[in-house]
Amino acid sequence: MLQVSAIREDVEKVIQGLKKRNIKDVESLITSVLSIDDQRKLTQKNLDDDKAKVNANSKLIGESLKKGDVQGADKLKDSIGTLKTLISSAESNLLRFETELKELLYKIPNVPDEKVPSGFGADDNQVVFTTDLLPTLPEGALPHWDLIKKYDIIDFDLGTKIAGAGFPVYKGKGAKLQRAMINFFLQEAENAGYREIQPPIVVNEASGYGTGQLPDKEGQMYHATADNLYLIPTAEVPITNLYRDVILTDEDLPVKNAGYTPCFRREAGSWGAHVRGLNRLHQFDKVEVVQIHKPENSYAALEEMCNHVESLLRKLELPYRKLLLCSGDMGFTSAMTYDFEVYSAAQQRWLEVSSVSNFETFQANRLKLRHKSKEGKMQLLHTLNGSALALPRIVAAILENNQTAEGIVIPKALLPYLNFEMIN
RNA sequence: GGAGAGGUGGGUGAGUGGCUUAAACCAAUAGUUUGCUAAACUGUCGUACGGGUUAAACUGUACCGGGGGUUCGAAUCCCCCCCUCUCCGCCA
Numbered sequence: 001m002l003q004v005s006a007i008r009e010d011v012e013k014v015i016q017g018l019k020k021r022n023i024k025d026v027e028s029l030i031t032s033v034l035s036i037d038d039q040r041k042l043t044q045k046n047l048d049d050d051k052a053k054v055n056a057n058s059k060l061i062g063e064s065l066k067k068g069d070v071q072g073a074d075k076l077k078d079s080i081g082t083l084k085t086l087i088s089s090a091e092s093n094l095l096r097f098e099t100e101l102k103e104l105l106y107k108i109p110n111v112p113d114e115k116v117p118s119g120f121g122a123d124d125n126q127v128v129f130t131t132d133l134l135p136t137l138p139e140g141a142l143p144h145w146d147l148i149k150k151y152d153i154i155d156f157d158l159g160t161k162i163a164g165a166g167f168p169v170y171k172g173k174g175a176k177l178q179r180a181m182i183n184f185f186l187q188e189a190e191n192a193g194y195r196e197i198q199p200p201i202v203v204n205e206a207s208g209y210g211t212g213q214l215p216d217k218e219g220q221m222y223h224a225t226a227d228n229l230y231l232i233p234t235a236e237v238p239i240t241n242l243y244r245d246v247i248l249t250d251e252d253l254p255v256k257n258a259g260y261t262p263c264f265r266r267e268a269g270s271w272g273a274h275v276r277g278l279n280r281l282h283q284f285d286k287v288e289v290v291q292i293h294k295p296e297n298s299y300a301a302l303e304e305m306c307n308h309v310e311s312l313l314r315k316l317e318l319p320y321r322k323l324l325l326c327s328g329d330m331g332f333t334s335a336m337t338y339d340f341e342v343y344s345a346a347q348q349r350w351l352e353v354s355s356v357s358n359f360e361t362f363q364a365n366r367l368k369l370r371h372k373s374k375e376g377k378m379q380l381l382h383t384l385n386g387s388a389l390a391l392p393r394i395v396a397a398i399l400e401n402n403q404t405a406e407g408i409v410i411p412k413a414l415l416p417y418l419n420f421e422m423i424n
Numbered sequence: 425g426g427a428g429a430g431g432u433g434g435g436u437g438a439g440u441g442g443c444u445u446a447a448a449c450c451a452a453u454a455g456u457u458u459g460c461u462a463a464a465c466u467g468u469c470g471u472a473c474g475g476g477u478u479a480a481a482c483u484g485u486a487c488c489g490g491g492g493g494u495u496c497g498a499a500u501c502c503c504c505c506c507c508u509c510u511c512c513g514c515c516a
Contacts, residue, residue, distance in 0.1 A: 040473090040474095041473085041474065041475095044473065044474055044485080045474060045475065045484085045485095047474095047485080048473090048474065048475085048484050048485040048486085049475095049484070049485090051484085051485060051486085052484055052485070054496080054497085055484095055485090055497080057496070057497090058442080058495095058496050058497040059442075059496095059497080060496090061442085061496050061497070062442040062496085062497070063442085065442085065496095066442080073496075074496095076496070077496045078496095079496095080496050080497095081496090084496095247471090368471095368472095376469095378471090
């Protein structure tokens with residue numbers, strides 16, 4: 001959520017930025033935000049003044065009664081009666097302005113950073129880097145959904161039996177590969193300076209609002225209604241919410257947390273032709289990295305996080321590309337996002353495996369995550385997060401790209417975490 | 425699941441309708457004193473939204489788990505909800 005004070009600071013910049021998002025009538029949207037806020041302020045001023053009078057008179061009543069001046073007290077009581085009607089109508093106006101303002105602000109996405117290219121969709125994303133040589137597979141190469149059956153390592157039918165479609169069962173070397181990759185990603189994160197966190201995989205309502213899954217994306221989360229808990233769609237939710245209503249000082253910064261969790265997504269309405277096999281699941285595993293920085297450092301951190309993700313992909317010897325997302329393809333809350341995609345040779349498609357974003361103050365504003373300087377000055381912090389990495393599509397790419405006549409060759413980087421070198 | 429006790433600032437903790445401008449202590453922080461350290465003493469020390477100012481100073485309102493209510497006036501009284509702890513039950 002944008003701050004009104006930040007909009008006021010540079011209205012033109014906000015308008016230009018939001019125009020890049022292809023929102024129509026940005027000017028009138030911002031104008032109404034500012035005018036509602038003006039009305040809110042005016043209402044509050046009058047309300048506070050009236051309340052001050054009531055407080056003062058109440059004190060006088062107390063003093064009069066102590067002196068035994070009942071008549072004086074009654075007179076004062078009458079004057080308060082008039083103020084009270086003013087107050088109650090001002091209160092309902094204030095509430096109305098606040099609600100209207102909040103509803104407008106909830107609908108406004110984050111302002112893209114200046115470096116974000118303009119565009120409308122995936123085709124306008126800027127390719128920042130691509131692996132030179134894409135692998136070509138031998139005759140008879142199989143897509144991963146056939147390979148997992150051939151080697152009996154991931155079973156969708158069994159998952160369907162015990163849970164439903166999109167909940168795979170990993171078996172034997174398939175299960176061990178999952179475990180190895182989680183350990184590999186966590187170890188690499190630790191080496192990169194992250195503290196490991198193991199959070200709950202359900203969160204309460206307040207946490208859902210904190211990172212913005214609620215109220216918009218309620219339908220995308222599994223909801224345990226008996227206890228009003230939500231299954232997390234990503235570790236971003238619990239790990240970022242650790243810092244909800246928190247004030248950090250210089251000594252606490254930067255924050256670098258990493259955590260592995262399963263992730264649950266209902267993916268309502270998004271099943272189609274390209275979501276076979278591991279490409280889209282209701283439950284999958286992911287290691288997430290989260291950083292919190294002072295504003296002046298957040299873009300350097302974004303680059304650092306990207307480097308970390310790239311190093312993982314290189315160690316896994318996967319062909320990949322890095323995209324700077326255009327304004328039209330970026331998430332609602334992000335100011336700048338890089339996507340990483342691995343090349344799936346048998347499908348001849350790029351698969352998104354990581355998304356690294358700087359949210360600037362957009363999340364921090366809802367979270368009330370702030371920094372207090374030595375001088376006592378308060379400011380919102382910048383939050384960043386990224387996948388490092390999501391497993392299923394990495395598994396798909398490894399299976400497809402590394403298939404040989406003898407079996408599937410495990411990348412060297414994973415060998416310390418496994419007791420086999422080949423799936424056969 | 426049953427019964428009971430609680431929820432007050434960074435922490436401990438006082439406060440049963442106006443004496444509170446939320447005491448006191450601890451922690452933190454700045455200073456004084458001191459050969460150094462320690463101690464002592466003095467000051468500062470919440471957040472949000474406003475007004476005010478070039479910026480400050482200054483100033484209004486709200487906040488004692490959350491939401492309502494009673495009252496001229498609520499941390500305090502009433503109602504609903506949430507959470508924590510203890511004991512019992514069940515249990516990986």
